[in-house]
Amino acid sequence: NAGVTQTPKFRILKIGQSMTLQCTQDMNHNYMYWYRQDPGMGLKLIYYSVGAGITDKGEVPNGYNVSRSTTEDFPLRLELAAPSQTSVYFCASSDPLQSSYNSPLHFGNGTRLTVT
Amino acid sequence: GQNIDQPTEMTATEGAIVQINCTYQTSGFNGLFWYQQHAGEAPTFLSYNVLDGLEEKGRFSSFLSRSKGYSYLLLKELQMKDSASYLCAVRGGSGGYQKVTFGIGTKLQVIP
Numbered sequence: 001n002a003g004v005t006q007t008p009k010f011r012i013l014k015i016g017q018s019m020t021l022q023c024t025q026d027m028n029h030n031y032m033y034w035y036r037q038d039p040g041m042g043l044k045l046i047y048y049s050v051g052a053g054i055t056d057k058g059e060v061p062n063g064y065n066v067s068r069s070t071t072e073d074f075p076l077r078l079e080l081a082a083p084s085q086t087s088v089y090f091c092a093s094s095d096p097l098q099s100s101y102n103s104p105l106h107f108g109n110g111t112r113l114t115v116t
Numbered sequence: 117g118q119n120i121d122q123p124t125e126m127t128a129t130e131g132a133i134v135q136i137n138c139t140y141q142t143s144g145f146n147g148l149f150w151y152q153q154h155a156g157e158a159p160t161f162l163s164y165n166v167l168d169g170l171e172e173k174g175r176f177s178s179f180l181s182r183s184k185g186y187s188y189l190l191l192k193e194l195q196m197k198d199s200a201s202y203l204c205a206v207r208g209g210s211g212g213y214q215k216v217t218f219g220i221g222t223k224l225q226v227i228p
Contacts, residue, residue: 031214042203042220043159050214059217090158094216104149104161105205105216 023091
């Protein structure tokens, strides 16, 4: 049981390049989330999904896109990378329906992205 | 929307007790989480409160008052390894039951 897996672990992009951050989970969770964390700051919600085919914006969605074609996968796309997108990106999953009371977010290990 | 406030930094002595406060304002509330995050690592789950009162888990306890929009995390018998950031997160709000929003985090330094 791998939990939440994110790839790549590290990436350096040039301004204007595009890339996809991959996230997959094997816990059959319906809810998945993308957060970014800037140095010394908390987690900011980018996008989230409550199930395959359903996505919604979080606090900071500009410059990002997501898709959810399967329960397991929730990729995050950066179309035109900008220096302001330099951050650590965390993917997480949970499913309150599996545990009605205590359903924490399970986090991946993060992707450290630098845009120069 | 949601507004979550917690102190940015705290310092405490090894063996002591420390209380980290979190206040929140939300249009809908469906639970509050506390996470621990060591530098360079992913957050790890500590506790969850959805009803008023105290939840105890070993050295860690978490309290919730929904009417006051207030929670705290209590760490007893502090150890050096407890030096980390502690994140308060609220589930719910205008985005719905499933949206989870984090505070800025409290960086705790434990000193000998």
